Amino acid sequence: MIEDVYEPLARYRDEFRQKFATLTREKFKELTLKSGVDVRANRVLVKKIKALQSEADSASTRKTCYGWLMTLGFIGAAVALAGAIATSDSGPTAFGWCIVGTVAGVILGGVMIPLYNAAAKLLSSLESQIASKKAVAWKQMEPLNRLYTWDVTVKLIEATVPRLEFDPYFTADRLAALHRQYGWDDSFNDGKSIIFAQSGVINGNPFVFGHYLDMEWGEKTYEGTKEISWTEWEEDADGKKHPVRRHETLHASVTKPIPVYNEQKLLVYGNDAAPNLSFSRQPSGLTGKEGELWTSIRKKWRLSRLKAYSRNLNDDSNFTLMSNHEFETWFHAKDRDHEVEFRLLFTPVAQTQMLNLMKDTSVGYGDDFTFIKQKKINVLFSNHLNEATIDTDPSRFHSWDYDSAAMTFISFNELYFRDIYFALAPLLSIPLYQQMRTHEDIWKDVLGPKMSSFWEHEAAANYHGEDKFKHPSCITRSILKTRVIQRDNGENTVAVTAYGYRGEERIDYKEVRGGDGNWHDVAVHWTEYLPVQRTSNMCICERSTPSDIFKRRAAASRESAYRRSLLSFLANT
Numbered sequence: 386m387i388e389d390v391y392e393p394l395a396r397y398r399d400e401f402r403q404k405f406a407t408l409t410r411e412k413f414k415e416l417t418l419k420s421g422v423d424v425r426a427n428r429v430l431v432k433k434i435k436a437l438q439s440e441a442d443s444a445s446t447r448k449t450c451y452g453w454l455m456t457l458g459f460i461g462a463a464v465a466l467a468g469a470i471a472t473s474d475s476g477p478t479a480f481g482w483c484i485v486g487t488v489a490g491v492i493l494g495g496v497m498i499p500l501y502n503a504a505a506k507l508l509s510s511l512e513s514q515i516a517s518k519k520a521v522a523w524k525q526m527e528p529l530n531r532l533y534t535w536d537v538t539v540k541l542i543e544a545t546v547p548r549l550e551f552d553p554y555f556t557a558d559r560l561a562a563l564h565r566q567y568g569w570d571d572s573f574n575d576g577k578s579i580i581f582a583q584s585g586v587i588n589g590n591p592f593v594f595g596h597y598l599d600m601e602w603g604e605k606t607y608e609g610t611k612e613i614s615w616t617e618w619e620e621d622a623d624g625k626k627h628p629v630r631r632h633e634t635l636h637a638s639v640t641k642p643i644p645v646y647n648e649q650k651l652l653v654y655g656n657d658a659a660p661n662l663s664f665s666r667q668p669s670g671l672t673g674k675e676g677e678l679w680t681s682i683r684k685k686w687r688l689s690r691l692k693a694y695s696r697n698l699n700d701d702s703n704f705t706l707m708s709n710h711e712f713e714t715w716f717h718a719k720d721r722d723h724e725v726e727f728r729l730l731f732t733p734v735a736q737t738q739m740l741n742l743m744k745d746t747s748v749g750y751g752d753d754f755t756f757i758k759q760k761k762i763n764v765l766f767s768n769h770l771n772e773a774t775i776d777t778d779p780s781r782f783h784s785w786d787y788d789s790a791a792m793t794f795i796s797f798n799e800l801y802f803r804d805i806y807f808a809l810a811p812l813l814s815i816p817l818y819q820q821m822r823t824h825e826d827i828w829k830d831v832l833g834p835k836m837s838s839f840w841e842h843e844a845a846a847n848y849h850g851e852d853k854f855k856h857p858s859c860i861t862r863s864i865l866k867t868r869v870i871q872r873d874n875g876e877n878t879v880a881v882t883a884y885g886y887r888g889e890e891r892i893d894y895k896e897v898r899g900g901d902g903n904w905h906d907v908a909v910h911w912t913e914y915l916p917v918q919r920t921s922n923m924c925i926c927e928r929s930t931p932s933d934i935f936k937r938r939a940a941a942s943r944e945s946a947y948r949r950s951l952l953s954f955l956a957n958t
Contacts, residue, residue: 392741431788434519444508542802551584554841556835557835566761614633655763666756691714703724864884883921
């Protein structure tokens, strides 16, 4: 029987962290054996490359030093010669010193020329040797580099944490289940473009990590200047008036709208538990500040406000303060709308586990998460998740250096596991969430091949790069949105529309009063952002697509990319 993951903080600290580290190292050894890479030969070659690189760094330093001295010598000679010409009539002493400086500069520059050329020649030779040996090292490591896959990291997580499973890709069926069963609304995606998505289930209940690009209107202040001058008459000590020319720089500014783009990551989770409950909470700001006087005062103030809010019978809120005041102070979900279901969800065990999670900073990330529940949908934002890398692109492990590859593989996977695990930890802290299992999950093994969702289509388009789709006049980033226009034998033809903005130069004139007592029009140049869009086609094939289609499409495309279990092609338009 598969056990649930209660006490997520303690389980990670006492079990999962070490288990994952062991599995990661074993996996790298397994890949090494499977690849047949001669590790000893690679280490010998890498040692030679690093020795050559050290020599090249030294040669580069000498080359730079000789170059500066050579330049300094010739510039000094030129300056001294100019001085000699200028002082030729001033006497023999000054002229003589200038001649000495000219000769010394020429000698210094002349001596540096062969040294500079020798250092440059040596550096070129060393760089050529390094490039040649690196090519051999890359060839040595090629069998191992080919074995890394998109799912290697999540497979390790699945082997570590019970009841946690990841999908090969985010399917349309999984998205439809979030819609149909849990009430997820695609309006969230309006004006956003998915950069990466990783879906899965916790005991059959679906979740998806999303990394998206968003745009909102901000403001930018543009500044302009104008030089003015005027004549004033001043009286001197003798009582005589004379003209004085005054100068002033006038400044003006205008504030105009500008599109601002931000990348954000989130976790969406569906669960039937407490289906009528909605609430939201944000980081308390109390983590890691136990014992501080100001924190103690802040806690008491927050609790007093909650007590007052609970006693207020004149509003529509049914908020009732629970007996665990510490949990209420930290979690602070005062906008909850169903007290009975809130208590069913946050049992004493759940409260304890959530408090442990929020207070800890030595193992996890503490209270850094925003938790929003809307009926059956849970949305979590974590500060650490927003800074994390959540895609598992295997190309990051590619290397010509075996030991460096091992270090990168281990460090990336361990950090990835910690980031993902503690993003999920608030959900794992609630026992009722793990005790629910969907009807659809029970029958998952009889379902057929899965079509990829539009989240994956947008992610594939972004993986190819915004520049492949953007409008020629676009000067900003582009929000890429997709729609399937044709599906044939596992091949999706997807229309990708890039929404961006072109810039039109504008001028506003602002009146500014100058020191001459007059008003002047100061020109302020600014940019007006006007929407542009461009639509082009991309093809996506799921892993169940017949291999001949893969080959045919790859041969006809100007660019293709294999990402996870999806193959995407850009149309030749």
